[in-house]
Every structure is written in C-alpha cells, then in structure tokens.
Amino acid sequence: MALEYDLLVVGGGINGAGIARDAAGRGLRVILCEQHDLAQHTSSASTKLIHGGLRYLEYYEFKLVRKALQEREVLLRAAPHIIWPLRFVMPHDANQRPAWMIRAGLLMYDYLAKREILPASHGLNLREHAAGKPLKGGYRKGFVYSDGWVDDARLVSLNALDAHERGARILTRTRCVSARRDGDRWHAVLESEADGRTQVIEVRARAIVNAAGPWAARFAEAVPGAKKSYGLRLIKGSHIVVKRLFDHPYAYIFQNPDKRIIFAIPYQDDFTLIGTTDLEYHGDAGKVEISAEEVAYLCQMANRYFTRQISAQDVVWTYSGVRPLLDDSSENASAVTRDYLLELDDAGAPMLNVWGGKITTYRKLAEEAMAMLSPGLGVQTQSWTAGAPLPGGDLQQAGELVGRYDFDGFLRDFRARHPWLPDALARRYARSYGARAERLLAGAQDLAALGEELAPGLFEAEARYLADTEWARGADDILWRRSKLGLYCGPQHVARLEAWLAQHAQAGAHGNTQGAHA
Structure with missing residues (x-):
C-alpha cells in the first residue's frame, strides 16, 4: 500500500532540506528522499560562506546580491552557532582594478541591504595591520569588509532535523526511481538498500519538488510528461586545505590576473582553506575530484600573495563539488549566474523544478517555492522561517531569536x-x-x-x-x-x-x- 503525503521532496541538499522544513512548518505532510547522505555532494562542497557575492557586482547581478545580503543577516540570527561574522581583507594589486573602483564596489555592497550585525567596509594600511604580516612586501594598501561563515553540511542537517521535528519524514540512502502522475496525485517508487537488501517504498503525493541538484535535469527528463524548460550547467569547484598560513582571525579575498578571485580562510583552528576553481564539468556528478592542475592553480594563486609558499605536498585535504547552475549561455564559467529559477508544472498534480541557486539564498528559495505550491495544495499559512531559529540556534531564549549576536x-x-x-x-x-x-x-x-x-x-x-x-x-x-x-x-x-x-x-x-x- 502506498504511503500518503502532501509533498514529496527529491534531494537532500540545502534546497531540498530547506523546502521540506518550510513545508512541514506549514502543516503539510512531507517526505524527503536523498539517494546518499544529507549534503553529501554540492551542499558540503561550498566555500562555507554566507555572503552576497561581492564579485557578482561585476556581472551586474544587483538583484541577486541584494537578496543574498538580506538573507545574510536573517541566517546569522537563525543559527549563530554554525554561522558567524567573518571579516575579509582584500589586498590591493595596482596592476588590476583601481582602488577607487574597489572602494565604490564595497560601498555599494555595504548599502545594498540593511546591516544590523556586520560592520561596514573600510580601507587598510597593510604595513600596520595584522593581516599584512603574512603577505609579500609589495602589498601596502587593502580593504576590509564583512560577510558570514557557515558550516554548510551542518546547515543542511539542521534544516532536515527541524523538518523532521515538525512532522516530515526524512529518508537518506533512498532513491526515487520513478514518478508518474496518477489522477490528481503523484505515484512514486522509492528504493533504499541496507544489509544487501532492497526496500521498496511506494508514495502517493499531491505534489513533487525536484531539488536533486546536479541530477535535477536527469530526474525531470525521466518523469513522463514533465515540463522542463531550462537547463543546467555543471561547474566544478575545488578547494584545498593546508596547515595554517596565518595566526589572525581575518580571511582574505585575492584578485588574480585571470579576473577570478580566490579566498584564503581560517579553517578548523589549525588550517587554511583556499578556493575555489570554476570549471565546466561533464562527468559523473557523484564522482567529482580535484585535478592536479587545480591544485597547482590554487597554490600558484595563493603564492602570489603569501610570503610562505605552498605546493601540492603541503595539501592535507581537498574537496570538490559540482554546482548545478542555471544555464544562462555565459561563455565564462565564472560568469554563470548563481541565481535560481523555480519552474512550476501544474498541468495535473504539481511538480516544482529547482534550477540553480546558492547556499546563502536557500531559505528565500524555499519560501518562494512554497508560495508557488501553496495555492494548489490549499495552504493558507504564511511564511514563517525568517523569524525561527534552526535547532540549537536559540542561544538565549528557547524558541526565540535574539536581537543580537552573542x-x-x-x-x-x-x-x-x-x-x-x-x-x-x-x-x-x-x-x-x-x-x-x-x-x-x-x-x-x-x-x-x-x-x-x-x-x-x-x-x-x-x-x-x-x-x-x-x-x-x-x-x-x-x-x-x-x-x-x-x-x-x-x-x-x-x-x-x-x-x-x-x-x-x-x-x-x-x-x-x-x-x-x-
């Protein structure tokens, strides 16, 4: 006998977990299936930042940057244990963008959205500031601005946990092997394996959300009669981790001759995280790995700035992920939009495809997804997640958000x-x-x-x-x-x-x- 639900969410990355949480909080019967572990792929392979995306201003993505900056403060309040403020230092390279242009961009970044937690940007004398000491002597002037750090995989787990505690069923290591419309319902078959045995679960749901990340296009194509008007570009991003390169709490954002930027971030107390790359990817999204060329590139870019030089032998860990970005026909992989698009197919039982996105805007994406699905599901409740802490985030008063970060x-x-x-x-x-x-x-x-x-x-x-x-x-x-x-x-x-x-x-x-x- 098939299990009855209002909403089946396919995909246990940040978007799927966020939508499941939002829907469960509105009283819907929700089931989420993820073929592997929660956040096993893209959502644990980010640069670990809650940020507006300073470099997106260069591509005139003002709407995306503003939306992300607004979300930055919401998330800092919702999960102050796993998300916290981080100050970024940008050394000025006179051979690249002029100082006035950088300052203008940072001023815009400061004022695109209201800030209550994070301080504003300003200039730095790197000869006197602690962040200047690990750098080569040619860097005298710099800038500092604020963004947020996040434990990305835990962010997914906490969204799934909140969804579960609000009534959702979360199934990991469980694939959706088929889905078809059956009257005003979806009939889906889920399969999981444990101890060498395959368990089959049949689900009837009033709606489906396709939040399968790098596999979203393949899933949509496999559903008979499903609408699929958009495509994805799979962009590989890789990072390296080395022993700590500096002792202060600041992170760095480096401008490079190829117009890309690289972050160098304090990581797990004893390490420095360096990334990321942006490369078109055409292989198996579940088996993505860093290449020797990417390791060399990240070391080379770090070596342009730091006195202490690194090589592949200094790398203690690497990770790579495939970003499923909305295909906007950009020739440059770095220029592909990080914004998302939600496509609702309501010719029968509704199916919502999630195309693209970034971790910073996941909560807003989920809110917009529910706004699109709610009329067809007869949901009258209002959006609620902007004012609710994630599990463990109520540091001062149980169940309430605090007005300050403490x-x-x-x-x-x-x-x-x-x-x-x-x-x-x-x-x-x-x-x-x-x-x-x-x-x-x-x-x-x-x-x-x-x-x-x-x-x-x-x-x-x-x-x-x-x-x-x-x-x-x-x-x-x-x-x-x-x-x-x-x-x-x-x-x-x-x-x-x-x-x-x-x-x-x-x-x-x-x-x-x-x-x-x-």
Missing part, C-alpha cells in the same frame, strides 16, 4: 555549566550543536560518561547522538559532514568508528536502542 556569551555559560569539558571540546560542541549540546551530553558529569574516544575528539556520546538524531550511518557522515574531525584521523580511527556504527545499528535493529528516525 555566541561568546553562550560559550562562557556552557563552559561554566560543564567545567570538566576540555576547552577545545566545549567550544566544538557549542559551535556544532548550540543550545542542543545539552542533549548530546545527556546529563554527563565527567569525560568518562561520554564513553570511548572512537577517534580524536569523537566520543561515543556524540557518535550515538549523530546516528540516532542526525541520520549518520557511516564514518564519512560523521568525520567529514557532521564534523571535520577527519582532518585529525588515521585509517585506524575510521575503522574503529565504522565498527562502532555497525554494532550500534545492529543493536537498534534488535530493539536495544530507540533511533529517532526508524
């Missing part, structure tokens, strides 16, 4: 309540889980109560929480998406964690543990 105050209180936690671990728990770190600790009074240390900094209590609450099933889910502890792990830690997760799953299957998403 993570530091929360961290002080958290450490005072749990003085037995090592400082680094307390900070990571506070950053990753916010107010919900208390649920992870579950009343623990000492480190021994957290169980075995399965990997550096990863205790059983956290692994159990992530498996039972956030759909983590494999070591990569925990070490690279729910956290970045993989940067500190060796093969023996991965094997130990995999064994623990298998044992935990087996115990759950026999009724010895009550998983939140069984």
